[in-house]
Amino acid sequence: MSKVRIYTLAKDLGVENQRMLEILDGLGVSYKSVSSTIEEETVDLIKQILAEEGTEGTETAPEAVAAEAEAAPAVAATAPVVSAPEAPATAGSDDVAPVAVAAEAAAPATAEIPHRAPVVTIMGHVDHGKTSLLDYIRKTKVAAKEAGGITQHVGAFEAQTSKGRIVFIDTPGHEAFTTIRARGANVADIAIIVIAADDSLMPQTREAIAHAQAAKVPMIIAINKVDLPQADPDRVKTDLTQLNLVPEEYGGDLVVVPVSAKTGEGVEELLEYISLTAELEDLRADPKAAFGGVVIEGRVDRQQGVLTTVMVQEGTLHVGDFLVVGENYGKIKAMNDSNGARIKEAGPSTPVQILGFSDVPNSGEKVASAKNEHAAREVVASRQSDRRDIEDARVQRRKTLEEMMGPLSEDRTVNLIVRADSQGSVEAIQGILARRETDNVKLNVMLAGIGAPTEGDVLLASTAEATILCFSVTAPAGVKKIADNKGIDLKSYKIIYEMIDEVDRLIKGNLEPVFEEKYLGRAEVRMVIRHPKNGNIAGSYITDGSFKRNAKAKVTRGKETVYEGTIVGLKRFKDDVREVKNGFECGVNLDWEGVMEGDIIEASEMVEVIPA
Numbered sequence: 001m002s003k004v005r006i007y008t009l010a011k012d013l014g015v016e017n018q019r020m021l022e023i024l025d026g027l028g029v030s031y032k033s034v035s036s037t038i039e040e041e042t043v044d045l046i047k048q049i050l051a052e053e054g055t056e057g058t059e060t061a062p063e064a065v066a067a068e069a070e071a072a073p074a075v076a077a078t079a080p081v082v083s084a085p086e087a088p089a090t091a092g093s094d095d096v097a098p099v100a101v102a103a104e105a106a107a108p109a110t111a112e113i114p115h116r117a118p119v120v121t122i123m124g125h126v127d128h129g130k131t132s133l134l135d136y137i138r139k140t141k142v143a144a145k146e147a148g149g150i151t152q153h154v155g156a157f158e159a160q161t162s163k164g165r166i167v168f169i170d171t172p173g174h175e176a177f178t179t180i181r182a183r184g185a186n187v188a189d190i191a192i193i194v195i196a197a198d199d200s201l202m203p204q205t206r207e208a209i210a211h212a213q214a215a216k217v218p219m220i221i222a223i224n225k226v227d228l229p230q231a232d233p234d235r236v237k238t239d240l241t242q243l244n245l246v247p248e249e250y251g252g253d254l255v256v257v258p259v260s261a262k263t264g265e266g267v268e269e270l271l272e273y274i275s276l277t278a279e280l281e282d283l284r285a286d287p288k289a290a291f292g293g294v295v296i297e298g299r300v301d302r303q304q305g306v307l308t309t310v311m312v313q314e315g316t317l318h319v320g321d322f323l324v325v326g327e328n329y330g331k332i333k334a335m336n337d338s339n340g341a342r343i344k345e346a347g348p349s350t351p352v353q354i355l356g357f358s359d360v361p362n363s364g365e366k367v368a369s370a371k372n373e374h375a376a377r378e379v380v381a382s383r384q385s386d387r388r389d390i391e392d393a394r395v396q397r398r399k400t401l402e403e404m405m406g407p408l409s410e411d412r413t414v415n416l417i418v419r420a421d422s423q424g425s426v427e428a429i430q431g432i433l434a435r436r437e438t439d440n441v442k443l444n445v446m447l448a449g450i451g452a453p454t455e456g457d458v459l460l461a462s463t464a465e466a467t468i469l470c471f472s473v474t475a476p477a478g479v480k481k482i483a484d485n486k487g488i489d490l491k492s493y494k495i496i497y498e499m500i501d502e503v504d505r506l507i508k509g510n511l512e513p514v515f516e517e518k519y520l521g522r523a524e525v526r527m528v529i530r531h532p533k534n535g536n537i538a539g540s541y542i543t544d545g546s547f548k549r550n551a552k553a554k555v556t557r558g559k560e561t562v563y564e565g566t567i568v569g570l571k572r573f574k575d576d577v578r579e580v581k582n583g584f585e586c587g588v589n590l591d592w593e594g595v596m597e598g599d600i601i602e603a604s605e606m607v608e609v610i611p612a
């Protein structure tokens with residue numbers, strides 16, 4: 001017997017990949033991923049260990065065996081209440097640890113939370129076959145809808161595979177991906193980067209890779225069009241190594257799968273790798289938790305009204321639930337799965353199309369549920385007030401240098417996106433940048449491309465807090481405007497040394513403004529009120545200056561400073577207010593529960609010092 005792949009062995013022995021990796025860790029055997037190969041002697045050792053544990057042939061973790069009989073009722077009790085379209089095939093009945101029995105009523109431990117299906121996005125260069133690959137998977141893996149119905153595009157679909165459910169975001173391209181990320185949401189668990197075997201790496205391939213890396217989403221490379229006579233998958237693999245992405249067969253850990261969206265070759269294997277990656281990521285979500293989801297897309301249907309596709313990420317959605325998106329809310333009047341079938345409820349990793357909002361929400365907006373209409377309205381009102389606070393705070397309270405860049409004594413990374421007029425310039429700039437790095441400051445070129453910066457670059461920069469440096473190319477006005485709106489530094493240079501000066505300034509961080517603390521006011525705590533939602537509130541009297549929401553707070557008791565933090569809320573009677581002046585009483589809510597009658601609270605804020 002020669003070398004064996006870890007996941008093949010796991011499959012043959014009927015244990016989970018994760019368990020196999022634990023055993024290998026225990027044996028001190030090094031591996032890159034579950035598709036790494038191991039020696040025959042190691043295989044024998046693993047078999048021995050499993051035989052001793054008595055687990056061979058079952059998928060149950062050893063520690064769960066003893067409690068298996070006991071755990072069964074807990075399993076039933078924690079099973080997902082998902083009707084659409086089915087619980088994930090990998091859902092964790094066999095993952096319930098013995099502690100689950102005792103701790104059933106408590107918050108579920110990770111092992112109790114069922115696995116959920118992975119959500120996959122497909123990115124790559126234009127014409128490399130993203131749509132064709134999605135179409136092939138949809139055609140072969142999505143259960144046909146009942147006769148007569150037309151499946152509408154909803155932005156996502158669910159594929160049933162022998163390894164369980166996989167959810168695909170079917171708006172190909174990184175625009176959809178970055179729009180969602182730019183709003184702070186992460187919807188994809190795995191990114192498939194499609195590269196045509198006859199074309200190899202192209203500018204948008206590099207961009208797609210940069211986006212997946214910035215999102216820290218595991219990548220699988222699908223080398224497409226391998227059916228073509230001119231296909232050269234080896235060239236693609238070699239080109240990938242130039243981006244420091246080393247395919248497994250070259251000793252790295254990048255999963256590369258040759259496929260053809262035309263003939264279907266390799267697609268099954270690709271799906272298998274998706275499931276393997278998902279298993280290693282240990283994706284879980286609690287169907288009993290509070291609902292949380294993300295808008296995939298929204299549109300207006302002339303007959304039905306606003307239709308919104310939402311990905312359920314946590315909890316379970318039911319028809320009739322009240323949902324809040326941004327500063328809007330709605331009640332679910334009807335809900336369809338991605339096949340167009342009417343459903344009443346939907347659990348984690350289920351894309352659903354919802355009828356019930358009056359405005360079209362934006363892709364990437366987070367969705368939460370509310371108990372009833374009143375609660376939904378309250379959430380919206382508090383978001384509106386928070387937004388106004390943030391707008392004010394932007395003017396009033398600037399971040400300190402440390403808040404922006406982390407402690408200066410620690411290592412820092414400056415993220416850059418480089419755009420230049422030619423491959424030669426790009427390489428020259430990268431060479432210079434590599435020499436500019438210091439021991440403490442790393443320069444991370446997230447993306448280096450030829451041609452003017454794009455909207456996608458700005459989105460990437462905004463999610464990664466990067467600076468965009470352009471050499472001999474200028475940004476189109478539209479892109480500049482978006483960069484301005486998002487507060488992204490987008491700078492163009494014609495002389496390379498000016499660009500390097502800018503990089504040096506970024507390295508030193510001397511572009512950052514200097515801030516100092518400004519005293520705002522003082523208050524005496526006259527009584528402490530216990531608030532059911534906000535914890536302890538200090539009923540106080542302002543004796544000097546004024547207090548502002550979000551200001552810094554220092555609490556002294558006698559001569560001792562007992563707390564330093566933030567004023568997270570200010571109340572006058574029952575109303576939330578932003579400022580209270582000298583001579584007034586107010587409720588001060590600190591991010592601290594230890595406040596006592598007689599304490600003195602001092603408020604301050606950080607202000608920028610303009611150099612003389």
Ligand SMILES: Nc1nc2c(ncn2[C@@H]2O[C@H](COP(=O)(O)OP(=O)(O)OP(=O)(O)O)[C@@H](O)[C@H]2O)c(=O)[nH]1
Nearest residue numbers: 125126127128129130131132224225226260261262
């Ligand atoms: N021979 C062959 N042709 C393919 C394969 N996959 C896609 N194509 C063809 O390549 C072309 C581009 O495919 P698309 O699926 O539209 O590519 P895309 O990446 O979605 O393109 P954009 O949506 O424009 O970004 C089409 O003519 C497809 O028929 C494949 O595996 N083999």
